[in-house]
Amino acid sequence: MEFALxxxxxxxxxxxxxxGQTRIAPFARDWEAEGSIPRDLWPDLAExxxxxxxxxxxxxxxxxxxxxGTLVFExxxxxxxxxxxxxSIHNMCARMIDAHGSTEMRARVLPGAVAMTTLLSxxxxxxxxxxxxxxxxxxxxxxxxxxxxxxxxAFISGGGYSDAYVVMARTGEDGPRGISALxxxxxxxxxxxxxxxxxxxxxxxxxxxxxxDDCAVPRANLLGQEGHGFRYAMAGLDGGRLNIAACxxxxxxxxxxxxxxxxxxxxxxxxxxxxxxxxxFRLAEAEIQLQAAQVFLRQAAWKLDTxxxxxSTFCAMAKAFVTEAGCRVVDDCLQLHGGYGYxxxxxxxxxxxxxxxxxxxxxxxxxxxxxxxxxxxxxx
Numbered sequence: 069m070e071f072a073l074x075x076x077x078x079x080x081x082x083x084x085x086x087x088g089q090t091r092i093a094p095f096a097r098d099w100e101a102e103g104s105i106p107r108d109l110w111p112d113l114a115e116x117x118x119x120x121x122x123x124x125x126x127x128x129x130x131x132x133x134x135x136x137g138t139l140v141f142e143x144x145x146x147x148x149x150x151x152x153x154x155x156s157i158h159n160m161c162a163r164m165i166d167a168h169g170s171t172e173m174r175a176r177v178l179p180g181a182v183a184m185t186t187l188l189s190x191x192x193x194x195x196x197x198x199x200x201x202x203x204x205x206x207x208x209x210x211x212x213x214x215x216x217x218x219x220x221x222a223f224i225s226g227g228g229y230s231d232a233y234v235v236m237a238r239t240g241e242d243g244p245r246g247i248s249a250l251x252x253x254x255x256x257x258x259x260x261x262x263x264x265x266x267x268x269x270x271x272x273x274x275x276x277x278x279x280x281d282d283c284a285v286p287r288a289n290l291l292g293q294e295g296h297g298f299r300y301a302m303a304g305l306d307g308g309r310l311n312i313a314a315c316x317x318x319x320x321x322x323x324x325x326x327x328x329x330x331x332x333x334x335x336x337x338x339x340x341x342x343x344x345x346x347x348x349f350r351l352a353e354a355e356i357q358l359q360a361a362q363v364f365l366r367q368a369a370w371k372l373d374t375x376x377x378x379x380s381t382f383c384a385m386a387k388a389f390v391t392e393a394g395c396r397v398v399d400d401c402l403q404l405h406g407g408y409g410y411x412x413x414x415x416x417x418x419x420x421x422x423x424x425x426x427x428x429x430x431x432x433x434x435x436x437x438x439x440x441x442x443x444x445x446x447x448x
Contacts, residue, residue, distance in 0.1 A: 073139070077136060080132075080139050080140060081142070081143050083143075084116070084118070084143035085143035085147075087113065088143060088144045088145075088146055088147030088148070089146070089147055091112065092109070092147035092148050093146075096147060096150075096418070097412065097415075097418070099148075099150075099151070099272035100272045102272070103264055103271060103272065104229065104272065104274055105150075105151055105273065109151075110185075111183060111184050113155065114182065114183050114184035117129075117132075118130075118155060118159075118184075119158070119159075119162070119184040120166075120182035121136070121137045121140060121159045122134070122137060122159060122162070122166070122307070123163065123166045123178060123182055127166055127174055127178050127182075128178055128182045129178070129182055133369070133373045134307055134310055134372045134373050135369040135373055137307070137314075138310055138313075138314040138365060138369050141156055141315050141318065142314040142315070142317050142321075144318065145314065145316075145317070145318030145319045146319070148272065148422075149270075149315045149318065149319040149419070149423060149426075150269070150270040150273045150422055152315050153225070153270065153273065153311075154225055154226060154273045156308060156311035156315065157188075157189060157190050157225050158187055158188050158189075158230075160190055160308045160311075161181070161188035161189065161304075162178065162181045162182065162188060163307065164249065164300055164301075164304050165177055165181065165234070165291065167303075168292035169251075169291050169292075170288065172288060173289070177232070177251065180231075186232060187229065187230040187232075188226075188230055188231070188233070189224055189225060189227065189230040189234070190225075190233075190234050190304070191224055191233045191234060191235040191236065192221075192236045193222050193223050193224075194206060194219070194220060194221055194222055195220055195222045195277070198222075199431070199432055199434070201236075201301070202247070202298060204236060204237070204247065205219055206221065206235070206238060206280060207219055207237060207239075208237040208238065208248060208250055208285065209239075213284065214284065214286040214287035215237075215285045215287070216282050216284060216285075217235070217237055217250065217258075217280045217282070217283040218281060218282055220277060220278065220280070221235070221277065221278040221280075223265070223429075224276060224277065225275055226273070226274060226275075227261050227262070227274060227276030227277065227278055228264075228274060228276045229274040231253070232252065232253050233251070233252045233254070233278065234250075234251055234291070235252050235280075236248070236249055236301050237250055237280075239297075240295050244298035245298070246295060247297040247298040247301075248290060248291075248293075248294045248295060248296070249290070249291040249296075249297035249300050249301065250289055251289040251291065252280070252289070256284070256285070257283065257284065258280060258283040260279040260281065261276045261277070261279070262278070262279070263276065267425075268421050269418075269420075269423070269424055269425055270422055305430055305431060306372055306379065306380050307372065308430045309384065309386070309387035309431065309436075310365065310369050310383055312387060312391065312426050312429065312430045313368075313389075313390035313391055314365060315423075315426060316361075316390050316393070316394030316423050316426045317358065317362060317365060317390055319398065319419045320354075320357075320358055320393070320394040320397040320401075321358060322419065323397060323398040323401040323416055323419045324351075324358065324401060326414070326415060327351070327354075327401040327404050327405060327416070328342070328351065330404075330405055330408070330414070331404060341404070347404060350400055350403075350404060351404075353400070354397045354400055354401070357396060357397055358393065358397060360389075360393070361390040361394070364389050364390060365390050367386070368383050368386035369386075371383075378443070380439070381440055381443040384431070384436040384439040384440055385440055387430065387431070387433070391423070391427045392433065394423050394426065395420075395423055395424060395426075398416065398419045398420045399420060401416055401419075402420055
């Protein structure tokens with residue numbers, strides 16, 4: 069495993085960082101206040117190849133590795149983790165369609181998805197089944213034309229905002245083997261949306277519940293095979309966990325950069341804050357945490373790219389470690405800012421709020437530990 073980025077990877081990171089600093093960072097607070105991200109931002113990101121990061125080149129995508137993708141989300145999160153995380157969700161869905169959709173579905177859906185004129189959202193969580201995702205109750209009943217979908221989904225990023233939803237629903241028996249994946253267009257009759265959720269963080273990213281009342285879904289909108297949807301969803305989550313970890317890494321790095329600048333300019337008791345040894349120890353600890361998190365994340369991405377048998381376990385470990393390290397670092401950065409860190413103008417409190425949810429979504433960090441423990445026990 070190479071620890072240094074290639075020239076191409078460094079160029080990817082720099083391109084994403086520059087776009088984020090010029091096109092996202094200056095407006096992130098306004099978008100948070102509005103509770104939405106301007107739709108015209110996405111096609112501009114897509115022009116950089118970010119609309120289909122993992123979609124095969126022959127299908128119009130960038131065909132990047134998972135390691136390459138983490139660089140994009142790390143760099144964009146230095147501008148706004150909420151915007152970067154939505155891009156991750158869209159790319160997870162596009163990858164699922166590329167990997168499991170029929171030739172007809174890929175031809176119909178991927179051009180718009182890659183261009184980001186069609187935005188995609190991922191629908192797994194339900195009001196009564198969060199961590200126990202295999203217990204989902206939404207049901208897709210077979211019909212002569214396809215399926216009749218009924219049920220509800222909760223905490224859906226892009227709910228009422230995206231153009232189509234990759235929905236996990238039960239087509240067969242209880243448990244994971246009875247779940248299939250369906251693509252549901254936003255204008256499908258019977259699909260309704262709850263009110264905009266009033267969240268702690270990720271406030272620029274619209275989040276709503278979805279309600280399906282006998283939605284007619286064409287058979288052509290089934291991804292892969294019936295009963296394989298849970299497997300597709302879990303495979304997608306491996307990459308999603310890496311991306312969310314990358315969002316924590318980028319957000320925390322932005323907080324540390326801002327804190328270093330603040331402590332260089334701020335004085336107390338006759339000297340700059342960054343000259344106090346006790347505070348230097350806090351800065352050093354933040355840097356140690358971020359460097360360790362970066363290596364762990366990139367190792368896990370490398371394992372996923374190379375098909376290592378323990379890749380899923382490493383994705384779970386990296387997700388838990390990096391998101392928790394990110395939370396510690398941004399909280400310490402707020403403390404080092406003193407009262408100013410609590411003010412919106414300095415941007416640190418937004419990062420604290422945005423990064424907190426990363427320990428919950430894509431599988432809570434408690435579930436990550438369950439996965440790791442199971443792997444250990446299975447090997448003993």
